[in-house]
Every structure is written in C-alpha cells, then in structure tokens.
Amino acid sequence: MLEGKKVVLGVCGSIAAYKAAMLVRLLVKAGAKVQVVMTADAANFITPLTLSTLSKNPVHINYFNAENGEWDNHVELGLWADIMLIAPASANTLAKMANGLCDNLLCAVYLSAKCPVYFAPAMDLDMYRHPAAVNNINRLQGYGNILIPAGKGELASGLHGEGRMAEPEEIISLLASDIKKKLLLAGHKILVTAGPTYEAIDPVRFIGNHSSGKMGFAIADELASMGAIVTLISGPSAQQSKQPSVKRINVTSAAEMLEACLDNYPDSKLCIMSAAVADYTPVTIASQKIKKQDDHLNIDLKKTTDILKTLGEHKQPHQLLIGFALETENEEQYATEKLKKKNLDLIILNSLNDTGAGFKSDTNKITMIDKYLQKTIFTLKSKTEVARDICAKVAELINQ
Missing domain, CATH: 3.40.50.10300 (CoaB-like)
Incomplete structure (x- = not known):
C-alpha cells in the first residue's frame, strides 16, 4: 500500500524520537519515498545524519540553510507529500499545530500540506491526560487530522500508563490499512x-x-x-x-x-x-x-x-x-x-x-x-x- 507514496515524516523533541530511525527504515522498505523534517529539539535526541542516511534524502530542520544560502521551501514540501506523518508528536508541537502557530519549519510544512496528516503523540502520562493536551488532540482531529493513539507502557519518567508513542510496526500497519480502505477497489x-x-x-x-x-x-x-x-x-x-x-x-x-x-x-x-x-x-x-x-x-x-x-x-x-x-x-x-x-x-x-x-x-x-x-x-x-x-x-x- 505504501509503494511509491511520498511521505513527509515530522520528528519532534521527545525521547520517542529514537523510534524515528526504525520508522524511516520501514517506510523505505515498504517502497515509500521519505523526506524528514525535524524540530531543532528533535536533533538532541537523534542525529539528522542517522535519518538522512536511512531516508537517502537530506533532513530539513531550518527555513534557511546558512551554508549554501538556500531557502528550504516548506510550501513545496507540503505539496510534494502524499502523506504527512508526525511521529513522535510532542505536546509542544501539538499545541502549535492546534493553534496555527508557525515558528519552525515543521509547523510551516504542516500548515502547507494538502495531504492527509497523521500524528502519533508521545509524552508523559500526566501531560497526555492534561485537559489542554486532550483539547489540542481533539481540535486537530476536528481539523481532519488522523490520530494514531499513544499506547500504554513504561514511560521515560518511570511511570506506567498512556503516552507511549505507537510502535513503528503498528504505525506502518495503520497507514497501509487506512490507504487500502480509501482505494477505489478496496475489498473486491x-x-x-x-x-x-x-x-x-x-x-x-x-x-x-x-x-x-x-x-x-x-x-x-x-x-x-x-x-x-x-x-x-x-x-x-x-x-x-x-x-x-x-x-x-x-x-x-x-x-x-x-x-x-x-x-x-x-x-x-x-x-x-x-x-x-x-x-x-x-x-x-x-x-x-x-x-x-x-x-x-x-x-x-x-x-x-x-x-x-x-x-x-x-x-x-x-x-x-x-x-x-x-x-x-x-x-x-x-x-x-x-x-x-x-x-x-x-x-x-x-x-x-x-x-x-x-x-x-x-x-x-x-x-x-x-x-x-x-x-x-x-x-x-x-x-x-x-x-x-x-x-x-x-x-x-x-x-x-
């Protein structure tokens, strides 16, 4: 189902960012073309070099590349994508997306995207349950974005409960299943x-x-x-x-x-x-x-x-x-x-x-x-x- 699909993967500042490496690998293995957009904080958890190597494409972080003087065109990235997947989606980025804030490249690409947008939250238990976070998730779904629910398990804080980002294999399976349901000949x-x-x-x-x-x-x-x-x-x-x-x-x-x-x-x-x-x-x-x-x-x-x-x-x-x-x-x-x-x-x-x-x-x-x-x-x-x-x-x- 993902063969030939163009996927923009947004990676936010979360300990779950380490899962992005496997996610990119599985997307590429499934035949997808992947462009990674990271927030600056995400680069503290996983290196752009890792994701660039796995995706076989440069990783996008800033609007402007000072080394070569080139502008990273967020509009082109948003229009290029067949699917935008934000995983992990941190509480901070979810709040920005829900309220239309645009102070980084990832949020700019999100606001420019014409394709289906999936987001997989990753945060601690109390953050995930906070009314503000719940409201932001509900608002994003109201915009037509597709939630990949967080799972239950041991969290980085040592707590046990909801907030753990869905596993890469689960995300790939969900994307493939969702695409199949929307296809003209699904099930025939x-x-x-x-x-x-x-x-x-x-x-x-x-x-x-x-x-x-x-x-x-x-x-x-x-x-x-x-x-x-x-x-x-x-x-x-x-x-x-x-x-x-x-x-x-x-x-x-x-x-x-x-x-x-x-x-x-x-x-x-x-x-x-x-x-x-x-x-x-x-x-x-x-x-x-x-x-x-x-x-x-x-x-x-x-x-x-x-x-x-x-x-x-x-x-x-x-x-x-x-x-x-x-x-x-x-x-x-x-x-x-x-x-x-x-x-x-x-x-x-x-x-x-x-x-x-x-x-x-x-x-x-x-x-x-x-x-x-x-x-x-x-x-x-x-x-x-x-x-x-x-x-x-x-x-x-x-x-x-």
Whole structure:
C-alpha cells in the first residue's frame, strides 16, 4: 500500500524520537519515498545524519540553510507529500499545530500540506491526560487530522500508563490499512489470467505461443495497488509480481487454467482473461520423447475448452467479465463478435499490425469496446500505463 507514496515524516523533541530511525527504515522498505523534517529539539535526541542516511534524502530542520544560502521551501514540501506523518508528536508541537502557530519549519510544512496528516503523540502520562493536551488532540482531529493513539507502557519518567508513542510496526500497519480502505477497489476480489499455455506433445516438446505474461502481471499489480484482492492464474512465465498481496497460481496447460478459473471465478467480482490460451492441444501425449525418424510428423489436435466462453456461461448478474482479442485482420469486427458471443462486459482489442503492440513488447496499443459497443481508442503506451487505463475502467464498471 505504501509503494511509491511520498511521505513527509515530522520528528519532534521527545525521547520517542529514537523510534524515528526504525520508522524511516520501514517506510523505505515498504517502497515509500521519505523526506524528514525535524524540530531543532528533535536533533538532541537523534542525529539528522542517522535519518538522512536511512531516508537517502537530506533532513530539513531550518527555513534557511546558512551554508549554501538556500531557502528550504516548506510550501513545496507540503505539496510534494502524499502523506504527512508526525511521529513522535510532542505536546509542544501539538499545541502549535492546534493553534496555527508557525515558528519552525515543521509547523510551516504542516500548515502547507494538502495531504492527509497523521500524528502519533508521545509524552508523559500526566501531560497526555492534561485537559489542554486532550483539547489540542481533539481540535486537530476536528481539523481532519488522523490520530494514531499513544499506547500504554513504561514511560521515560518511570511511570506506567498512556503516552507511549505507537510502535513503528503498528504505525506502518495503520497507514497501509487506512490507504487500502480509501482505494477505489478496496475489498473486491478480482481474478486475472496471464501468460501462455503449453500443450505437451511428449515429455520434452510442447505447443505454445509467444506470450510473456507482461500485460497480465501489470494488470494484477495495478489492481492490487488499488486495494483489490487479486488472484493471478499464470501460465509458464518468467514475470514476477511487484505486489506481495497478489496470490499467484501457476498452471501449464489450457485444461489446468480452465480448472483454476472455475475454482476461483465463483467468488470473484470480476475476471480479466488476458492469458493467451492455446486453441488446440494434442489428442494424445507420447509417454516417451518422439524420435526423429521420418521426414514428416503428423500430430492430431483437438480443440481446447474455450475458457472465456465457459466463464461467460457461468457469469452471475453481480459478476463482470473482461476478455482480450489479439487480431491480425478485421480487428474490430472480430473483437465485437467475441464480445457478444462470450457474454463479456468489455473487450480489450490489440492488433499485431500496430507497431509496438503484441507479445513480448514492453508497450501496447489498445482499443476498449464495452457491451454497449462504445469504443475508446488509446495511443501506444507502456504496458504499465495500459494496465492503469484498464484498471481505471475496471473501477468505473465495478462502482457504477
């Protein structure tokens, strides 16, 4: 959920500032881009060098850098961030934030931020319970800021109770969970197929195609980044998902892919069939490697079960089904016929006649045709960008 997110981490003067090192490390490990803004007092508890090294970015403390004569632009930092996280948030900084005071860079960035702001208080028990602190926390929540409640435990004073900053792992989990809830496809189960199928001739040889699986994997990753619960059924492919939440099921043949689809489609809201499934498979598979003897070798083939058509027949009123059509002639005509014949809600057409489209390429050029025959033509794009276009349409269909 934090992959690619831009996070401004505010660190205040508190003994809990030592936890900021682990917090930065976990954010970076989760794929976030981190800029740290510290108060001057925070630098007494943890060095800027530590946080700079872990975040791989300079740490911001002052409005003005006397060494190079540069101004640290708080407005740019506030606009840059997708998330602002203030942890630890001291009683002093919470009071300034609640009352709009702006005597340091951190408070200036906070007042400039357009993104969600999370704050994790850290202070002693009596301070945390003081009506002034309680009022400031309530006021900040009233502004739309998101409280990460302090935990209970042993405090620096030796007292035991509330005021202890939430642990870094808890904060990361909360951020990821909160982001997921706000995503367009949060909680929707989506099935994606990708790659080729290999139809065995003998233990050594097979009939296959040139599909790499890149398109299907890009779609699965994008859906997962939008909060969907994704199951990816992949034929033989060297591709790897970038989203750890994607559940991958490996298959080899068209028959295995059919079985996996029938097992998983009933529980899915939507299925995107981007796999290049073989249309024919050998009638018999030789138990031993076929030796090269005659000048000619005839192999009897039979039709494989049409997976897309089968899913279309099983589709329930609450389900959606999207197919792909890779054509070389009469592209729109064939794609439209496939859309109607197989009971699809949307078909993604690409043509091998378009330079840069098709198998193995890192780019693709698609046309979307929906069940009302409304057509949307896209320019040549990277498969990652194409996946975003497809998933934006998926979100539109699901949320209609």
